[in-house]
Amino acid sequence: MSAPALLQVSGLTRRFGGLVAVDGVEFAVKDGEILGLLGPNGSGKTTVLNMISGALAPNAGTIALRGAAIHGLAPHRIARLGVARTFQLVRVLASLSCRENVLAGLAFGTRHLWGNAAAREAEDILARVGLAGRADTMTTELTYIDQKRLELARALALKPQLLLLDEWLAGLNPTELLQGIDLIHSLRSEGIAILMVEHVMDAIRSLCDRCVVMNAGRKIADGTPAAVLADPEVVRAYLGDADA
Template sequence: MNGHPLLEAREVTVRFGGLTAVDAVSAAFAPGELVGIIGPNGAGKTTFFNALSGVIAPTSGELFALDQRLTGAQPHRFAQQGVARTFQTPRVFAELSVAANIGFGLQFAGRKRQASWLLKDETSILSLIGLSAQAALPAAAITPSQQRLLEIGMALATRPRLLLLDEVAAGLTENEVDAMGQLIRRLRDELDLTVIWIEHAVTTLLKYVERVIVLHQGRKIADGTPAEVVRNAEVVEAYLGDEMVEAA
């Protein structure tokens, strides 16, 4: 990896009482990477994201953004370093319009670095995520898949360098999933973003990412290209089995 990684976790552990949800996971994310994180329910994916975005302080281990040590810092310090995320259950302001939800994200961008023209204002962001026609509707009135897009738009409005996506394709139809995969690639390509994308559905994700990290019972058991990971005996034997091989 050239230069500093955009974000780096070193031996990050998160415990909840006696349960080790994330177990000494190390991973570095370089500028421009599109990385998937997969693993069965309860593997520790969301908890790892919570640590990467400052929502949860690790029990032990270190976090760095570029050359800044962020271990134990509040979420707003992670945001200042350009980290933005979505939540597994979308968090939008139901009674506000779609455009106003984006406006809320833009308020946080403040004096931040020069943004791409694609992130200039509500109109450009709504066009990027494909919700221009819904701009005036209350967020509660759009479909669940549109709410996921809106949450991505709100994260983009903060003009991040690193976008963390937690199961944004869950519950979508096959066509919607493909559109989501293409959108995520486009965001990475055109906005100069680093993207880390959690998905429980393996087949979806492997088509779109260049690198995939596999978590199992809190441990990182694989980190490589999709082709490498699906041939990893521990990954296949542990829990993913044939579904994953077919996907590759």
């Protein structure tokens, strides 16, 4: 019998009043896989990430991490099980320095790392995301792109098995985009699985092993980037009918 997928989402549904934002979505993420979660704006992608990370509870369906149910757990419990995330609208701890933001992830994540060891690791993680020498910089002094880097550093401090990236590459210039793609590639080499919501198609083609495409809350395609981006239903979802 094969081992369960790292993440298994089955029949996932979320309603907001009369609106069905996510409707029976199913997919799996394997160890070390980069899975793209695609779809036009309003298709339910971020709502899926919010349910996986615990920010929202599903109305129906299940979410399992290595076969153990996590749907409905509090976000901090899911984080300690090895699921970290970034947000579409960057969330950093504004009253703290870069070092202190990463220390928060080290202290309250899976390892509860404190003291000198945590300080040294915080420096290493900041350097890795492109913030070397910025440990004492307050987050209010960072550019938007550097705040994104810091948010990723804090997520990596949790030592996740699964990293959820919500449009982390959005807004980067061409040089920064290449650096971001290289950084995400390097995370996979460490065995971190990644579920990424993204609209930058060059990044999807470069990074993703497989893509799930959503439209109006439902899954409409699942396959390699080349296959799903050529799927007529996916093309219609993004561009509309040719005679519209």
